């Protein structure tokens with residue numbers, strides 16, 4: 001088989017560039033995102049974005065926004081400029097809505113709302129902060145020709161000016177940068193299955209496993225420079241959207257004043273000047289992890305269904321289908337999983353071209369079925385729980401006419417596939433640990449987010465024996481110094497909220513974050529063959 005054929009992406013309906021995807025940086029643009037719109041007409045946006053942190057500190061950011069001219073988007077000339085405009089307007093708008101130590105503002109003025117909705121429509125994304133705006137299009141390189149890794153990356157914009165916030169985005173950017181390498185392996189895996197080349201399938205699976213392991217190592221570097229307390233209480237509030245935000249003062253969402261608000265599919269169903277809700281930014285909007293799921297055939301279901309109690313049951317079912325598949329000479333199609341509603345919803349917060357890429361890849365890739373059908377002689381699944389060790393059938397049935405070499409290739413293919421699934425499961429385990437430390441522990445912490453003092457109630461004073469003297473006049477304590485958890489406004493800050501020990505901590509989607517993530521992790525486990 002010619003090498004070129006294995007590297008080609010002809011199995012997709014469109015070229016990679018049509019999806020704004022490349023085999024070097026994957027979902028990140030091939031060139032560094034532009035750091036300033038070249039047309040000086042847009043100087044007011046650029047200048048204001050450069051001063052966000054200082055103006056917020058001075059308490060005059062919103063006043064400055066109200067002085068902005070309403071600029072037209074017609075002078076933007078190409079996709080990269082639209083992406084830069086999207087980044088600028090997302091940072092300006094979320095800074096305006098959430099303010100700094102101020103109540104949330106539910107009306108976004110036309111000078112931001114109108115152009116933001118227009119540029120969002122162009123890139124096929126909702127007018128809200130997304131993984132694309134803070135991670136994919138918000139980086140620059142120190143050394144232009146050197147690798148896109150954490151030693152060489154800086155952010156363009158942040159909400160708070162903190163190195164912790166920058167690190168949060170950059171770790172994510174460094175992970176996204178690995179998507180080029182992943183796509184090279186995935187393309188070869190799919191070609192290997194189309195042309196039935198098991199050796200290439202094994203090699204590319206091994207490469208994908210190495211890349212996933214590297215990504216897990218990068219993820220673990222989150223702890224180095226992103227303090228969990230600062231993340232939860234200072235950074236995360238700006239990433240919040242306006243869905244499920246009643247406690248933060250945005251029960252109805254916000255009004256994009258005078259703007260036509262388009263849904264990600266390009267429809268405009270919301271009357272002008274009515275409230276609109278969108279979910280906020282989350283790395284769940286990353287296409288990078290979703291392509292691994294697609295490549296390995298991880299099936300996702302709604303949170304309350306799909307996973308069999310017995311890990312083996314899913315595989316046994318798939319094997320039955322595979323056997324009948326062979327009998328029917330591939331006239332039978334494998335059952336598709338319905339998908340997890342939250343993960344599918346997160347696709348709506350990806351740029352249109354990336355969303356389309358995932359859909360088309362999902363319709364094309366049958367790699368798990370290929371492995372399943374080609375390893376039926378040797379696969380043997382664990383009798384109990386998932387284990388990192390790989391089970392290969394001890395003895396191959398005597399009636400089997402297959403040659404030793406064929407059996408050995410089957411074993412290698414099965415091992416390579418299961419190792420890759422294990423690598424993805426390890427990534428998800430590491431990510432769950434991060435969510436515990438950065439979100440759950442912070443939300444349940446007994447430290448007041450504003451003063452850093454304990455929120456534990458002070459013991460009630462003993463009953464006075466003699467009438468207490470009149471209290472000396474004291475300066476009133478700041479509101480955040482109160483000892484109660486609720487309704488202290490400082491304890492509800494965008495997505496950041498203090499909760500009691502027995503309460504669940506919600507993710508961006510408004511559901512129990514940890515149980516959702518465990519569900520997705522367990523679906524990964526049950527993919528193993």
Ligand code: HEM
Nearest residue numbers: 172175282283284286289428434435438507508509513520
């Ligand atoms: C401080 C760091 C991070 C925190 C606190 C965090 C938090 C969360 C939370 C709470 C969820 C649940 C759904 C939601 O609320 O949106 C989630 C989902 C997810 N996150 Fe993260 N995350 C972090 C970093 C990352 C990074 C760097 C990636 C890499 C791309 C990532 C990838 C994902 C993915 C793919 C999901 C969807 C569930 C899955 O596929 O396993 N996260 N994250």
